[in-house]
Amino acid sequence: MDRKYESPACKGYEALLEDSVSGEIGGSDAVRLSEHLKSCPGCREAREHVAPSSRLLRLAEASADPGPGFARDVMARIRTDKDVRVERGFWQPLVSMGWRFAATATVALALLVAYDTTSHVQQPAQETATLEAARIPDVFSPDPARVPSSRDEVLMMVAENEHGKH
Numbered sequence: 001m002d003r004k005y006e007s008p009a010c011k012g013y014e015a016l017l018e019d020s021v022s023g024e025i026g027g028s029d030a031v032r033l034s035e036h037l038k039s040c041p042g043c044r045e046a047r048e049h050v051a052p053s054s055r056l057l058r059l060a061e062a063s064a065d066p067g068p069g070f071a072r073d074v075m076a077r078i079r080t081d082k083d084v085r086v087e088r089g090f091w092q093p094l095v096s097m098g099w100r101f102a103a104t105a106t107v108a109l110a111l112l113v114a115y116d117t118t119s120h121v122q123q124p125a126q127e128t129a130t131l132e133a134a135r136i137p138d139v140f141s142p143d144p145a146r147v148p149s150s151r152d153e154v155l156m157m158v159a160e161n162e163h164g165k166h
Contacts, residue, residue: 009046010036017047021054 009017016033019025025033037044 008042010040010043013040013043014046017043017050021047021050 013033013036016025016029019029020033037047
């Protein structure tokens with residue numbers, strides 16, 4: 001039963017009704033409220049419901065004044081309690097580590113998918129044949145007969161390749 005209470009009183013007159021019940025209303029506000037109560041059954045009903053509780057509160061003993069630093073002390077305790085609850089979290093480091101692991105795994109998966117999609121790109125047959133025909137022989141080929149043994153041989157092979165192009 002989580003029903004929210006909604007007052008039948010008009011929003012603009014709720015404060016005046018509270019002042020009226022507590023006896024703290026006077027002057028033009030009292031006249032304005034009196035005129036409004038004549039024409040508004042919702043505000044009259046709200047006043048009837050609140051009046052008995054106001055009388056009961058007047059019968060109760062007044063409590064001692066908590067002092068000037070009461071609000072400050074309460075707020076300090078609330079902040080301290082909140083900090084203690086945050087520090088005491090057993091699972092907090094594990095959750096943090098889990099999020100980091102998930103983020104790292106996601107980035108790694110994205111990189112692998114991107115690599116996989118770009119490494120399997122099929123080239124059209126004509127384009128492949130053109131590339132094969134234009135391919136320049138590799139001077140560092142793994143063919144043992146073609147592997148140069150000195151810097152001079154490498155330069156000579158490069159020069160032969162350049163001469164063969166022209």
